[in-house]
Amino acid sequence: MRLLKTLRNRLRLFSLIVVLVAGWVGAAEKNPQSVQVRIRTILAGNKSDEFDPKLKDMEQQLKPLKYRSYRSLKDDSQNVPWQGTKSFEIPGGRLLTVAPQEYQNNRVSLKVRLTEGDKPVLDTAVGIQNKGNFILGGPPHEGGTLVLLISAAAQ
Amino acid sequence: MRDCEGIRESIGSWLDGELSAAESESVRAHLASCSDCVETQRRLEKMQLALKAALTSPAPQIEFMSFWRGVERRINQKRAWYDDLLDWSRGLFTAPRVAWTVPAVIGILLVLVSTDVWRLGGSRNSFASVESIDTYGRSVALLREQETKTTVIWLYQDQEGENEAAEDTAKSAPTF
Amino acid sequence: MELNDWELVQKCQAGEMSAFQELVSRYHQKVYMVILGLLRNREDALEVAQETFFRAYRKIKSFQGGSSFYTWIYRIAVNLSIDAQRRQKRNPLDFRESMDEVLEAQNEVAKDPYSDVHDKELRQALLKAINDLTPEHKAVIVLRTIEGLSYKDIGEILGCSEGTVMSRLHYARKKLHDKLSAFL
Numbered sequence: 001m002r003l004l005k006t007l008r009n010r011l012r013l014f015s016l017i018v019v020l021v022a023g024w025v026g027a028a029e030k031n032p033q034s035v036q037v038r039i040r041t042i043l044a045g046n047k048s049d050e051f052d053p054k055l056k057d058m059e060q061q062l063k064p065l066k067y068r069s070y071r072s073l074k075d076d077s078q079n080v081p082w083q084g085t086k087s088f089e090i091p092g093g094r095l096l097t098v099a100p101q102e103y104q105n106n107r108v109s110l111k112v113r114l115t116e117g118d119k120p121v122l123d124t125a126v127g128i129q130n131k132g133n134f135i136l137g138g139p140p141h142e143g144g145t146l147v148l149l150i151s152a153a154a155q
Numbered sequence: 156m157r158d159c160e161g162i163r164e165s166i167g168s169w170l171d172g173e174l175s176a177a178e179s180e181s182v183r184a185h186l187a188s189c190s191d192c193v194e195t196q197r198r199l200e201k202m203q204l205a206l207k208a209a210l211t212s213p214a215p216q217i218e219f220m221s222f223w224r225g226v227e228r229r230i231n232q233k234r235a236w237y238d239d240l241l242d243w244s245r246g247l248f249t250a251p252r253v254a255w256t257v258p259a260v261i262g263i264l265l266v267l268v269s270t271d272v273w274r275l276g277g278s279r280n281s282f283a284s285v286e287s288i289d290t291y292g293r294s295v296a297l298l299r300e301q302e303t304k305t306t307v308i309w310l311y312q313d314q315e316g317e318n319e320a321a322e323d324t325a326k327s328a329p330t331f
Numbered sequence: 332m333e334l335n336d337w338e339l340v341q342k343c344q345a346g347e348m349s350a351f352q353e354l355v356s357r358y359h360q361k362v363y364m365v366i367l368g369l370l371r372n373r374e375d376a377l378e379v380a381q382e383t384f385f386r387a388y389r390k391i392k393s394f395q396g397g398s399s400f401y402t403w404i405y406r407i408a409v410n411l412s413i414d415a416q417r418r419q420k421r422n423p424l425d426f427r428e429s430m431d432e433v434l435e436a437q438n439e440v441a442k443d444p445y446s447d448v449h450d451k452e453l454r455q456a457l458l459k460a461i462n463d464l465t466p467e468h469k470a471v472i473v474l475r476t477i478e479g480l481s482y483k484d485i486g487e488i489l490g491c492s493e494g495t496v497m498s499r500l501h502y503a504r505k506k507l508h509d510k511l512s513a514f515l
Contacts, residue, residue, distance in 0.1 A: 007257060007258070010255060010257075010258045011257070011258045011261070013258070014258035014259070014261065014262050017262070018262055018265050018266075021266075060302065060303050061280075061300070061303045061305045064300045064302075064303075064305075065307075107284075109286075114310075119291075120291055121290070121291065121293065121310065122288070122289070122290050122291070122293075122295070122308070122310060123287075123288070123289040123291075124285060124287060124288045124289070124308060125285075125286040125287045125288075126283045126284065126285050126286065126306070127283060127284040127286060128283040128284075128306075129280065129281045129283075132280045132281060132283070133280060133283075133305070134283035134305065134306040134307070134308065135305055135306070135307040135308070136307075136308045136310075137307060137308070137309050137310070138309045138310030138311060138312070139310060140312060164501055167500060167501055167504050168482075168497055168500075168501075171475065171482070171500075173481070173482050173493075173497070198508065198512075198515040199504065199508070201515050202457075202504070202507060202508060202511065202515055203476070205450070205453050205454060205457055205511075205514075206457060206461075206472065206476045206507070207476050207477075208454065209454045209457045209458055209461070210368045210461075210473060210476050210477050211364065211368075211476075211477055215367075215373060216360070217359060217360055217363050217377070217380075219355075219356055219359060222355070222359050222363075222377075222380070222381065223352060223355055223356070223359075225377075225381040226355060226381050226384045226385055226388070229381060229382065229385035230385060230388055
């Protein structure tokens with residue numbers, strides 16, 4: 001039947017395209033060139049009941065911290081090369097420095113340092129799922145507490 | 156001057172009167188000097204005559220009123236509720252559309268599966284593994300929130316640097 | 332004064348059944364001949380022709396006058412005929428029997444311009460060769476041969492460009508010629 005023949009030819013063409021694309025994507029995944037690091041800085045407090053709409057996608061992750069209000073202060077993204085470093089300004093004279101180490105089994109290893117002025121406050125090495133995140137919180141700021149959502153995606 | 160191959164492809168359209176003036180002239184000029192193409196023209200004309208005879212002879216005459224009664228009957232006939240839906244759907248599923256739609260849908264599904272976009276709702280997160288941590292003497296808590304699979308590193312306030320704002324901060328780390 | 336097709340359509344759209352009847356009387360024979368050329372079976376052709384006008388009646392309000400009424404009605408007729416041909420191909424035995432019926436009926440007709448046996452064989456071979464064409468190629472051959480429609484009109488009916496009509500006609504004629512070269 002003409003339909004079956006046409007369908008078969010189209011399926012062959014699409015299969016070829018899918019295999020080529022999958023190969024390209026797979027190759028890109030095996031050798032990511034850099035990491036896009038995103039730092040979302042949030043001010044958590046108990047003086048009001050405000051929930052910043054910009055943080056809607058993080059609501060489930062923030063609610064367990066049990067603060068009454070959450071406000072987005074900053075949202076920064078930077079591409080960081082492997083073994084390189086990039087620093088992000090954090091309110092209160094702080095700096096967060098991120099250094100991606102390696103990518104293996106869909107996980108990104110990061111070294112993270114938080115400094116206040118020139119004093120180191122925290123050094124940590126974490127492994128997170130590619131495109132996943134973790135929270136670093138606790139530093140005080142303007143009557144509330146800073147919560148940093150740190151995410152990384154291999155490019 | 157066009158070659159015989161090109162002329163033979165145009166003879167049918169020339170006989171149909173569908174070529175432009177310039178193209179017609181080109182065909183006519185070629186036929187004036189090419190006996191092979193003239194033979195092609197003759198065979199095509201003979202086939203056209205035979206086609207017309209085969210398709211139109213005999214020409215059965217339809218009696219109009221009985222034909223009209225058949226049309227009227229259909230118009231007055233009550234249709235089942237699903238007939239209109241079937242008619243509409245028949246128009247959608249033509250062979251060329253199906254031939255493109257099926258592989259396109261398969262391709263899209265493969266792309267979605269490979270890029271995790273298909274996962275609906277919920278967090279795509281998994282727990283971060285904390286391999287080392289140094290807080291330079293400060294207290295720290297390491298917490299895991301089960302529902303969103305979020306790892307939380309919580310720094311306690313440095314007691315010496317405490318100010319009035321400290322009352323608003325969580326004196327103890329958030330508990331899950 | 333006789334109303335033109337568009338005026339009759341407007342009256343139909345306003346609900347006048349008599350206007351629709353007039354349109355049917357103008358085109359029923361032509362539509363039937365085109366469908367018969369495609370299906371080669373009188374009963375099926377009659378059925379499809381009546382269905383064509385029924386569908387036209389149901390869709391008459393959507394006819395905007397962008398094309399002529401006859402290209403619009405032929406489009407409905409050709410689409411229904413292509414559907415019917417696909418159903419026919421699934422029952423090849425039935426089709427061969429009905430084709431024989433048509434050929435026998437043709438032989439019984441008194442006025443047969445082709446009394447020559449050779450021409451009769453050519454006609455039978457031609458009908459078979461036409462039947463072997465795809466529905467789309469058969470449609471261009473039938474519309475051009477029976478109705479003498481222009482490539483532009485055929486393109487409007489089939490929903491394709493004039494260039495496509497030209498290439499389909501060329502292909503179909505070549506196929507027919509290759510199968511009938513011994514007779515030509």
